[in-house]
Amino acid sequence: MTVDAIKQQLPSCNEVGLTLDGWTSLNTLAIMLVIVHNIDQNWELHEVRLVFDEVYYLFCSRFES
Numbered sequence: 001m002t003v004d005a006i007k008q009q010l011p012s013c014n015e016v017g018l019t020l021d022g023w024t025s026l027n028t029l030a031i032m033l034v035i036v037h038n039i040d041q042n043w044e045l046h047e048v049r050l051v052f053d054e055v056y057y058l059f060c061s062r063f064e065s
Contacts, residue, residue, distance in 0.1 A: 009048045010036060022055065030055040 010016075017037040024030050034051040 006048065006050060 015038065019035040019037060021033040021035065022031065032051070032053060032055050033049060036048045036050060038046050040046060
């Protein structure tokens, strides 16, 4: 997805929430997802996924047994 496509999906309001979701796959890849949330005037929740990528080994090596 391009930057312009992401900008079009972002809400036009001034207040949003950011969520970081991280997990490790069965093959020990560490994955992180960044999500923008907002609630519109009708109290409907909207989200835009900004980043979905592997977290580098440097940050995950201390969790290995």
